[in-house]
Amino acid sequence: MADDVPMSPELEQINGEIQDIFRALTNGFQKLDKVKDPGRQSKQLEELTGKMRECKRLIKEFDRELKDEESKNPPEVNRQLNDKKQTMIRELNSFVALRKTYQSNLGNKRVELFDVGAGSGEPAADDNVQMSSAMSNQQLIDAGRKTMDETDQAIHRSKMVVEQTIEVGSQTATTLKGQTQQMERIVNELDTIQFSIKKATQLVKEVGRQVATDKCIMLFLLLIVMGVIAIIVVKIVNPNNKNIRDIPGLAPPVPGARRLLAVPPF
Incomplete structure (x- = not known):
């Protein structure tokens, strides 16, 4: 229910x-x-x-x-x-x-x-004309003044309504103008944010490329160092290996080669 x-x-x-x-x-x-x-x-x-x-x-x-x-x-x-x-x-x-x-x-x-017309008790239009003609001049003047006062009051009320309408319209226009300016500021801020996002994206891409390049260089250097270390290890393990004689300081001594004697200091 x-x-x-x-x-x-x-x-x-x-x-x-x-x-x-x-x-x-x-x-x-x-x-x-x-x-x-x-x-x-x-x-x-x-x-x-x-x-x-x-x-x-x-x-x-x-x-x-x-x-x-x-x-x-x-x-x-x-x-x-x-x-x-x-x-x-x-x-x-x-x-x-x-x-x-x-x-x-x-x-x-x-x-x-x-x-029904005449059958009713209401006066007809002719009777109203006769009643108006039977009124005195002062009564007619009073009736006219009363009608004019009522008309003035109606006009005054209409003016007040028009003034209130104009005031409401002005307030509405001011509000709409303020909202329009606020929307324009929001659009400008959104454009600035979008530009900042694009700039940040480009910087991130550049940093990424630099990091990738640095990693490649470090990897290449690491490979070189590892190769040298491997040759040194092989030479230590097998000093008679002829394949690495061309590396200075690692080739075995040649028989009959002269050795430089250290000259003692005076």
């Missing part, structure tokens, strides 16, 4: 207010069927519309609170709470559709009343 879903105290409070509004809407539409006067129907329909707006606001608040608590709840609880929210939305949409039906029926009734 959706009502058995565990909720935080905030969600329970919002859910309780929404359910109270749903009960009030149900009772209101049931009473609306018994009202025959179009004026009373229109007034009661406006009250029900206000309750629907309040219900919509509470559902949005329920959704915001649900998103704030989403990370704290298990996935199954989040799924049940989302199903609960969708149920509220569907129920509210059903009341909205019902309101549209009543508005349509109420509009048809008003058309019928206008068609």
Whole structure:
């Protein structure tokens, strides 16, 4: 059951207010069927519309609170709470559709009343002209001033709305400009980082080539040293080997060769 879903105290409070509004809407539409006067129907329909707006606001608040608590709840609880929210939305949409039906029926009734004409108690257009002509000059002036004051107030409200819109537009433009400059700085920093990465890659390649060259030279020297050591070892082991006589100091002495005598110091 959706009502058995565990909720935080905030969600329970919002859910309780929404359910109270749903009960009030149900009772209101049931009473609306018994009202025959179009004026009373229109007034009661406006009250029900206000309750629907309040219900919509509470559902949005329920959704915001649900998103704030989403990370704290298990996935199954989040799924049940989302199903609960969708149920509220569907129920509210059903009341909205019902309101549209009543508005349509109420509009048809008003058309019928206008068609009756003289049978109704409302004055016709000619009667209104006669009533205006029967007014005194001071009354006409007062009525005109009242209309002008209402018009001035409406113009003033429109100017305030325009000024607020311009201010919001200016703030938005300033914010967008700052974000654009920040994006440009980020792009420049990314270009610098990319250039540094390319430079570092080239340096690594050069160092690698130098290391490889040094290793080759060291290997070649090592081979030479090992060859000399091998010849020395062979000569020590086999001093009569004729294949290495050409190395100075390693060839065996030649018979009959002269030896230099050391001259004693005076």
